[in-house]
Amino acid sequence: MAIFQESAAEQAGAPRCTHFGGLKEKVCPAxxxxxxxxxxxxYQRTVAVSGYVKEVDSHFYLFTSKEFADNFSMADSILLMGQVALLKGKAGSWVTLVGIFEPLGSLDYTDDIFRPIAKLNVQLVR
Known part of the structure; x- marks a missing residue:
């Protein structure tokens, strides 16, 4: 019984990932x-996430909601990279994206304290 409880506790923190859409990697809905x-x-996992896309200063970002996007709540956003051409015509709408979730990294550092939490290397747009 103790072994089962330990295993369940370990798994509680791990994302639930599965095969999806013919992609090689398992996708973690988030x-x-x-x-x-x-x-x-x-980080470094392929995730599927829904949110509101907005273009800001020639970059695409995913926000929690339209209200967050309209208020430029950058600290709650994700910078979209990779196949952003798939987002053409999607700015200002709710979308589901699949991509590799990555930290911003030291090269993406700016003096702006309100920067995105991470970046998503977009592979698929739904």
């Missing part, structure tokens, strides 16, 4: 809330 609050659990 909410914007889980990505913003527990981003370390998802």
């Amino acid at each position: 909410s914007m809330l889980s990505l913003t609050t527990s981003h370390q659990l998802f």
